[in-house]
Amino acid sequence: MELGLLSIVLHAHLPFVRHPEHPEFLEEDWLFEAISETYIPLLHTFQTLVEKGVRVRLTMGLTPPLCEMLSDPLLQARYRKHIEKIVELTEREVVRTRGTEFHEAALAHHHHFSSSYRIYDEAYHGDLVAGFRGLQNAGALEIITSGATHGFLPLMSRVEARRAQVEVGKANYVKHFGRDPQGIWLPECAFAPGVDQLLADAGIRFFFVDAHAIMFGSPRPRRAIYAPVITHSGVAALARDVTTGERVWSSEVGYPGDPFYREFYRDLGYDLDYDLVSPYLHSDGVRRNVGVKYHRVTGKVALHEKQPYLPSIAAERAAVHAGDFLANCQKLSAELVGTLERKPIIVSPYDAELYGHWWFEGPQFLKHLIQKIHYDQDTMRLATPLDYIDEYPENQTQTPSASTWGAEGYNRVWINAETDWMYYHQHRAEDRMIEVARRFPAAHGDQQRLLNQLARELLLAQSSDWAFIITTGTMVQYAIKRFRDHIGRFNELYEMAAANRIDMVKLADFESRDNIFPEVDYRVYL
């Protein structure tokens, strides 16, 4: 007997990083690593299951910047160059490690990267968005959109600026997926009352929040986080289940900390003799991760004490963990079904890049989980939010609490003593964008080009990633540079617009650098 619905949500996002002005650029590796380690493995896993007749039903967020990068010819060409080098490195490693305890891991990496490249090239001809679109058309995925550049909506100053993030995100989704989005991943799950009206205006039917949004919402939720609530604008909000999610998220008590899984922080880029690894580094010659890792988590030991990675044992652990996750969902559903007086929906959202990139065996875990749900039991069913709403159209009306899924549950990760200087500049650009859109509501020709580029620079400056990176303290200088560059370009373009004197050389330069959203129409700010 069916006791509950499991809604797995994978949120795939990277900031728009594309630097045609340099022959190679370190931060573009973020995309290349995610393609090889997450996006292709997930696509391949879902596609294979569908072809086997297994029922796949997941929600997947692909943000507009990610779709734009995956579809960009320059980045596609650079990815091919990147993966060709790694495949070559792993070929050499298979020979070098023969007869050593690392050989199995070397073989597995060679197989992984060469397969990824083959799938990228032969199955999808470099167009991964088309692959995801195909899975949506097959009913396996419900793909949702996000803010245009993952802008943090509650910290924007003007409702027009928030609306533009939603509308440009929607338009980009239509361009890539050929239909209107039904759902949205609010950037950082950042909700504040009022945001839901913008979603309703865009025809969006559901969004996700963190658990305290609904648990602290008003009035008190009758079914806690195990049913959607309907906001006063008519859009459904679904909250993530922390207790089951922790089994995957947590590096302390979660599956990814299993001693047999691959250790992320021990990388061949640092272990291999410099002469052997240097051809596979960037031209600056600095050692860094190359994505080939021969050690396992082992336990809480220093990096030099990590033991050799054995992929065959790790694969078995992924199956065990999939069984454990399913059992926990079944147990929770059995406990809840009486109290709720209907089946619960357990919402389990994750950063997609957790699967494969951080947790190398994550895609295998998902494969086993989907298979087990399909073949081994009949108490849990994979479902999307709309599947639930179709089954239970009557849901409680509530105003969820303002919240995010960041540390401490509110806005601290994005606005704090390190990032508070950013908001005056961002807000000033929002004011100015609205001002010139109103002043020139029917621009055409070069003026229209200028105003569209102005909108691109504002959208890129609004990306929540810059503040997040500054707070995490990992690539701070790059995030500051990006924010300042977009604000700087915006201000130069604004001066041109205000004075009605266009520097066409400069405009063309900015257009070539920040070419996201060729379809954008600045009138979205009217």
Add this chain to the structure above:
Amino acid sequence: MSIFTSWVTSPGGRRPLELELPVAPAAPSTSAVESEEGLYVDAGMEIPESYGIDIVRALVQDPFHLMVYWEIRPESYSAIQGLFPHDAVETFRPFMRLTDLDAGDEAYVEIPLAGKYWFSVNPSSSFRIDVGALSSRFGFVPIVRSNVVHTPAGTVSTAVDEDPQFRVDTPRFVKLLAVTGFATDRVLTDVARAEAAMSAGLPMPEFVSQPSPALIDAFSRLPETVRHAAVHVADGESLTRSEIDQLPASLRLMLERLLASGEYDAELLTAAFMHLLPQLLRNALDGGILDDPAHPFHLPPRFVTLGSSDQLQRPHVDWSWMPSMAESLTRRPPVIAPDVLDTVPTA
């Protein structure tokens, strides 16, 4: 280098981790500056320090904190002074006024003509900021007004659905809090138990989580009544009425909002107490001096130490109006002590 984000050590989405990752070299740049390490880094384009307008905006950080930035043109400030008698001009100083729109309370902070500032406020309230000039003779004259911001409640709502279909009674809601992990907090209870054991000179108990020494230290700096209540909860008990009565005023008032909504439920109040406890720990973690009357509890610790407001002088402001952990609810107008800037004696 890898994807910039990291997965987390506890339930939560994107949570900063302190990881020792390789430092990435900078890309070639046309606007390079020399970093401390001697590497050339691209710092990005120049952006203005000010925009030459009159503006103030407020942003919510969490249930207890607001950030405000503002800019006032010198000519706007002078124009205000020009409305008053010549001999009054020097009695004005630029000030910012925070208004709690629900309680009607006000706080005043002396400011430069441009800057940013962090306020410590109460949850579930609406606030507005005015920037203007304050004179001990003529009072406050606003120049520019901010947007209105609302702080979230930080705990469960007092409202129960009027539709019987969706009404949830308190015992059932308490059960739902437990199932969803909102009845208590594993880390916080372990922190409380660890600190209690340490202060009593007892051996450390077995922990489910691994409480960090920094959290234990922060916990030790909470008011005695809060610590006592937290340890009681960590032992699996519910807060008693007398424990609630002894909590600092602001915390007690927040819990009493729940009490006022209906029947007394110790488990619900205990859960709400645990929802608010992290914010108290956050203040302590940030270096707040909790028991020092010179630094009231609600004053943002970053203001006392380092942070965004370090460009400001300590404000000449009476904070005692604010319903805080340590202070009364009495509303009082700001008191500005006469100083050398005042040519006219305070009325």
